[in-house]
Amino acid sequence: MDNQARKPTAELYRMAMDKHVCPYGLKSRYLLQRQGYRVEDHHLTTREQTDAFKQEYGVATTPQTFIDGKRIGGYDALREYFGGKAKDLDATSYKPVIAVFAMAAGLALAISWFAFANPFTIRAAEWFLAFSMAMLAMLKLQDVEQFSTMFLGYDLLARRWVPYASIYPFAEGLAGILMAGHVATWLSAPISLFIGTVGAVSVFYAVYIQKRELKCACVGGSAKVPLGFVSLTENLAMIGMGLWMGGNYLSQLPH
Template sequence: MKPKAVIHRMVTPKHLCPWGVKALDLLKRNGYEVEDHHLTSEDENERYKKEQHVDETPQISIGSEFTGGYDALRKHLGLPPDPKEGKTYQPVIAVFSITLLMALAESWAAHSPLISLRVAGQFVAFSMCVLGILKLRDLQSFATGFVQYDLLARRYVPYASVYAFIETLGGVFMLAHALTWLVAPTVLLASTIGAISVFKAVYLEKRDLNCACVGGGSKVPLGFISLTENLMMMAMALWMLFR
């Protein structure tokens, strides 16, 4: 016989509580028979919270014991917080994994070798484009993180925005093999300053900062990955100049 759980969650014509949906899914996937109660209006939701002396919904009870909200349910089930807390490399892993697959797919479609300098170049260029998009989606937030460690941006704040465009358009023109005489030196200069800035902040000053490489508000630690990104851009720019 399945263990029983009761959930009270907000379900209205205009609002479906995402935490309620996720809590219901967790209960079902963990083998519970769920008694699902809908709070069908803002007033009903507020009245329920007041009567039960709680600050949020959904609220869950398992068996005869009151468990609490979505976070309390995850803790009860032995699961980590959602969203993840603390530093994470997940955004960078996602970007580099997909851009590598993009480079391989493009090479496959062009009937070119899958292990070659061409694939490496495409990978770096695709990565620059995607990382640039993440920066451009919220330039102010990116700049706030970037000025904390980039040596040039700390002296001239507008450079933070310029850097995002250099990276993005640099990737685009590298893919097009266009304006190499302008793009390659510009990318080389920006990435060299970036590499020096990261090395100074992390390895000399020992500062504990988040990297702005995937945009503002990132929880990616500033360190080896950030330095590698700049070194990859430097290598790409040099290859374009001397090929």
């Protein structure tokens, strides 16, 4: 008896049409195979076939997996069946911020290595903060309207002057780009210092004085990042960057 015949069998019904292949169906098949199952892969190739399947089994969605004649359910149910955790759509997570900072750090170290044959330089630290600001601004600029709506929930200046909520991501992005190239420091340093200070005060007041549980708009309006220590650290870093770059700029002016 070959290895395939010895494997337990699972039946999978998934949409596989000319113009649409269900991604969760592919994920379900991969998960079953990874768990050592031989998959009887049934394709639902038309809308009519899919609707008939749903009606027959009384389900609202596909894919659907059956093991030992028992219906397990869709992809999330299958993950739970194998001991995975159910995905909580409302759960907060620092993953978006970690991803941004990790990529910014990687780029900064790589460029420093290329430019100075040493990844650990002062310029690398500057690039890290500048790239982080630019990347965070990019995420906000994907949907300025949604970002501004969330931002208005806690930023003290935006509450007094609503347009600031829409201006903020442009200002952050401009400051980050200029700082990365040491261009127009007379402009980028004050911007970074100003938005960082207002942001730090706003976050501290909302989280540590009012004790509010809010989601941070730092990576865009659809983010699930909790407002708190990370948000405060981001703003303090912008303050530090503004002071550092501004101080260097002033020290180089002719006396």
